[in-house]
Amino acid sequence: MTQTRAEKFAVFFRLLRISSGFFLALFILLLWGRLELIDVLLISLAGASVCWFLLSNDQQIIRALRQYFRHKASSNSPAEATPTSNLMFSETTSTSDISELLWLVSSAEKQASSSYKQLKFSNEYLYDVLHQLPLPLILLDNRGHVQEFNERAKILFGHLQQNKPIAFVIRNNSLIETINQVIDGGTGLTETQLTLARPDKQHFSVIISSFLVEEKSRTAVMFIDRTAALEAEKMRTEFVANVSHELRTPLTSIMGFVETLQGPAGEDQATREKFLKILLQQSQRMLRLVSDQLSLSKIERSDFVSPTAQANLTQAVERVRVALDHQIKTTDVTVNIDMPATPVIVAGVLDELIQMIQNLTENAIRYGRQNGQVDLTIKPDVTHDALPGIALASICVADNGDGIAPNHLPRLTERFYRVDKGRSREMGGTGLGLAIVKHIISRHRGHLEITSELGQGSKFTIYLPCKTASADQVEPLKHIVTKTSH
Structure with missing residues (x-):
């Protein structure tokens, strides 16, 4: 050179x-x-x-x-x-x-x-894992300042910013104190609880873990939404309490009448017949409650399995008409049935569809106005925004009764929810009929629409996906009823 x-x-x-x-x-x-x-x-x-x-x-x-x-x-x-x-x-x-x-x-x-490449790969991997997590996650430095967060955390805490103290984001002294304790301890895993006071309360289990990255202390704060689990536990507790109450009431009545019949009143034939009739009614009430609960449990177990069979809605309505024939004749209510003369085929289980239609029709008859009417209508080839792009069939049960106040409508399908508890028990209702209807519709991937106006009546409309049927797939109807009344 x-x-x-x-x-x-x-x-x-x-x-x-x-x-x-x-x-x-x-x-x-x-x-x-x-x-x-x-x-x-x-x-x-x-x-x-x-x-x-x-x-x-x-x-x-x-x-x-x-x-x-x-x-x-x-x-x-x-x-x-x-x-x-x-x-x-x-x-x-x-x-x-x-x-x-x-x-x-x-x-x-x-x-x-090589160390740089490994570090870069580790950082990229950590970044990918962080942002792919389905749970809200926030990474903090040793001062408790936000270093990184994923999209879920951003949705949960909209004002998250990097290099800002976590205390600016979460206004919960107990949680902030726990986070600081983990940071000061250097390592470890701690779980605590957080409730966010929003229009709908959200309950979270918060997992706080401290670890080292490049000899620097980092703390991960992960939020696990426990709201649904707590609500389910609350519903289960309320359900057990409701079942116990519903069974205790008729059992107490039965025990009282039995004790009465064991005394001098049992010698009187008129009194005995009266009390025995009441005992029969209370026993039937318990039987209905147990039967409805068993039906609900069975449907819930198969709620996530879509039916593969095909069912004819007109056939289901005809069987409901036959089953309720005696009840219709003993009331002052007129029942009008309007449906096509040809089969209306849906993907479903016939027995469950019969139970669904029967529950709605019984409710309309039971709670309708005296000398009123109930309209049961089947329509094929309809559409609804809740199920776009799908050929649907609709089942509509309408009455001209007293109607239901708007504040009750969202809770009508809850277990044991009653608009008028006294009247419902007097009429023999178990409080589970509409809950069964809701779960049957859910299993059949359908949609329920409830409309009501005080003083005018209520209308329950169900939309179910249609299916094309061949002649050998559906049992033919022997009787088609169109706009009949009793």
């Missing part, structure tokens, strides 16, 4: 600076007569040559290192390395030391590059 003029001047000035003391000593020895002029000249020439050689070699090393690091500075990737064989040296320059030095630098850099 040929030296430039600037490099030669640099070597020359370094030579003068380094050898000035040496030449001064030779000059003093010459003045004292200890050395001859020729000796001084020879020694000076030899020393200058050696210094020039050494300084030139050092300059070559500096040039090689400069070239190497310039190449590294201009490269885009920290993993790129410049092979020492690509560096040029003069014939008088020993490359062993330079090669070893560059090899050490390159090895250290490769190791650093």
Whole structure:
């Protein structure tokens, strides 16, 4: 490698600076007569040559290192390395030391590059995991400041910002204190509870875990929504209490009448017949309650399994008419049935559809107005926004009774929910009929629409997906009833 003029001047000035003391000593020895002029000249020439050689070699090393690091500075990737064989040296320059030095630098850099790649991969993996989690997650530093968060956390806490204290986001002193305790402890796993006071309360289990990343303390705060589980537990507790109450009432009545019949009143035939009739009614009430509960449990177990069979709605309505024929004749209510003469086929279980239609019709008869009417209508090939793009059939049961107040409508399908508890029990209702209807519709992937107006009556409309049936798939109807009344 040929030296430039600037490099030669640099070597020359370094030579003068380094050898000035040496030449001064030779000059003093010459003045004292200890050395001859020729000796001084020879020694000076030899020393200058050696210094020039050494300084030139050092300059070559500096040039090689400069070239190497310039190449590294201009490269885009920290993993790129410049092979020492690509560096040029003069014939008088020993490359062993330079090669070893560059090899050490390159090895250290490769190791650093490998660590960098691993760290980058780990960070990207952590980022992907963080943002793919279906649970809200917030990462904090050792000061309790937000470092990272996923989309779920952003939805839950809309004002999340990086490098802001978590206390600015979550206004809950107990939770903040627990987070600070975990951060101060350095490591560990802690679980606590959080309730967000919103229009609809949300309950969370909060998992707080502290760990080290690149020798830096980090704390993860994960939120698990327990609202549905707590609501289910609350409903289960209320359900058990309601069942116990519903069974205790007729049982208490039965025990009282039995004790009465065991006394002198049992000798009177009229009293005995009256009490036995009441005992029968109370026993039938308990039987209906147990039967409805068993039906509801059976339907709930299969709620996530869509029916694969096909059922004829007109056939179901005809069987309901036959089953309720006696009840219709003993009331002052007129029941009008309007349905096509041809089968209306849906994907469903016939027995469940019969139970669904019968529950709605019984309710309409039971709670309708005296001398009123109930309209039961089947329509094929309808549409509804709740089930877009699907051919539907509708079942509508309407009465002209007293109607239902709007505040009751959202809760009508809850277990044991009654608009008028006294009247419902008097009429023999169990409080489970509409809950059964709701679960049957859910299992059949349908939709229930309830409309009511006080003083005008109520209308329950069910939409179910249709299916095309062949002649051998559906049992033919022997009787088709169109707009009949009793």
